[in-house]
Amino acid sequence: GESVGLHLPTLSVQEGDNSIINCAYSNSASDYFIWYKQESGKGPQFIIDIRSNMDKRQGQRVTVLLNKTVKHLSLQIAATQPGDSAVYFCAENNYGQNFVFGPGTRLSVLP
């Protein structure tokens, strides 16, 4: 999702459906990417990462896709559960420099 002023993009999905959260990153030289999950009042929690020499990586119920041509990252969550409700941030890193975080997307799982 794209940042629109101070409004956090929201994705609402039905429990059991698959979720796809998108992120456009800014630096074509970035070589490492991470997805974090942040629940209310907590710090970000690592979900999955991917290096620039890959275009897909799978974890448990999650898949990250990287398209370097258009500088796009996505997080797919299979069989979304209520516990997946949170704000999701992508982060990019350029050869050990500081991480740059995306604006975030709020995922709401509907019963």
Added chain:
Amino acid sequence: GAVVSQHPSWVICKSGTSVKIECRSLDFQATTMFWYRQFPKQSLMLMATSNEGSKATYEQGVEKDKFLINHASLTLSTLTVTSAHPEDSSFYICSALTPGTYNQPQHFGDGTRLSIL
């Protein structure tokens, strides 16, 4: 592994008070720690990078005399908000990197919610 503990989790204090926030790496040594600030419904904003044994590197626009950072050991970094005012109210989060790592994620603490009255 790679647990980062942040304390306190919540603090409320009067305007003009200085507040210290601690960030500890519990099961690893962290040569580099980061301090972020997060406003409601917004992303994380990097304030400074803290390196053990040296001065912190502050991001543009962050007052180093206002936000004092000390990283005296490999497991502890502190952020002191000096003479805090209501506009300093925010969610402050620290993170740490394991030493000698490249292309590894940061490990985050659970944040400190600071409310200045």
